[in-house]
Amino acid sequence: MLKGKVPGFILWILFFSLSGCSNQRLYKDTEVLMGTFVEVISAQKEAAGIVFTEIRRVENLLSKYKPESEISRLNRLGELKVSPDTYYVLKKSKEFFEASAGAFDISVGPLVDIWGFTDKEYSLPKEQEVKLALSLVGSDKIIFNEENNVVKFTIPGMKLDLGAIAKGFALDCAVKRLRQNQVKSCLINAGGQVCALGDKLGVPWEIVIQNPRGRDFSGTLKLKDSSVATSGDYQQYFVRDGRRYAHILDPRTGRPAQSGVISVTVIAKDGLTADALATAMFVLGKEKGAALLKQFPEAEARIIEEKDVQSRQ
Numbered sequence: 001m002l003k004g005k006v007p008g009f010i011l012w013i014l015f016f017s018l019s020g021c022s023n024q025r026l027y028k029d030t031e032v033l034m035g036t037f038v039e040v041i042s043a044q045k046e047a048a049g050i051v052f053t054e055i056r057r058v059e060n061l062l063s064k065y066k067p068e069s070e071i072s073r074l075n076r077l078g079e080l081k082v083s084p085d086t087y088y089v090l091k092k093s094k095e096f097f098e099a100s101a102g103a104f105d106i107s108v109g110p111l112v113d114i115w116g117f118t119d120k121e122y123s124l125p126k127e128q129e130v131k132l133a134l135s136l137v138g139s140d141k142i143i144f145n146e147e148n149n150v151v152k153f154t155i156p157g158m159k160l161d162l163g164a165i166a167k168g169f170a171l172d173c174a175v176k177r178l179r180q181n182q183v184k185s186c187l188i189n190a191g192g193q194v195c196a197l198g199d200k201l202g203v204p205w206e207i208v209i210q211n212p213r214g215r216d217f218s219g220t221l222k223l224k225d226s227s228v229a230t231s232g233d234y235q236q237y238f239v240r241d242g243r244r245y246a247h248i249l250d251p252r253t254g255r256p257a258q259s260g261v262i263s264v265t266v267i268a269k270d271g272l273t274a275d276a277l278a279t280a281m282f283v284l285g286k287e288k289g290a291a292l293l294k295q296f297p298e299a300e301a302r303i304i305e306e307k308d309v310q311s312r313q
């Protein structure tokens, strides 16, 4: 269900006093992985090491910034036999591409490059550059061979970018590994992508959502065995002539999405679904995004539109 408008974006973990819950202490560890701070909180000291190792493993498969990752090699070669994990994420990405009528599209790599979001050298591309990049975009041009896990592009020059789904998947893998290691309770926050395993010493984990146009925050979420992802236009953007250009691109126009939505927070059972849905809904806008969400009955979302923020200022 779509639940109204809650101001907010980045998810901040609240360290509420533990008094009244338990005398047990919580360990907190942080490491930079997948281009963001990954924070792990758990009563079990070994949790952080397990999480970091697993996220690093997934990053080494899926990151376009790692030259030897499977995604980088696929991008270079146009065809590759990939591991079951990579194959799974690519297939899931294609499902979200179809469910969102192309709004979610991991083949946006060439567009991400020309707008400067890959190397953070932002620029406004010329019309012709957008056209050329757009001709290389379209997940319908990715072919899957179920028998041997070979993935292939139908046209040369295509480039995948899993920035909208990889973190969600990585956190799912980390949670699976924690369970295998008898860790019952843990909160992972990877730059706005949050996974809660179990609860926090008997009470739900609590996170708050920050105002996308301010430093304050409002709205809290209580989590237990669930995942949250936020997509917003504040996380990576540049401004030219007073106009904001953000990192989530509309594959239909080749330009930063302009749906009126500035932040979408999705709560789902798994991180991959939350991550992909948040990005897709950001591109689709409020009404079409809500229609997409209906296909995922266990997920819910909180959307903020630019006009909500303006009316409060």
Ligand code: AMP
Binding pocket: 103, 104, 105, 106, 108, 112, 117, 161, 162, 163, 164, 165, 230, 231, 232, 235, 236, 247, 248, 249, 250, 251, 275, 278, 279, 283
């Ligand atoms: P997220 O923060 O999860 O919404 O992911 C945003 C990132 O996904 C961007 O920084 C790009 O790397 C990539 N991306 C941009 N636009 C799209 C899109 N329409 N579909 C899929 N991935 C995208």
Ligand code: MG
Binding pocket: 163, 164, 165, 229, 231, 274, 275, 276, 277, 278, 279
């Ligand atoms: Mg996403």
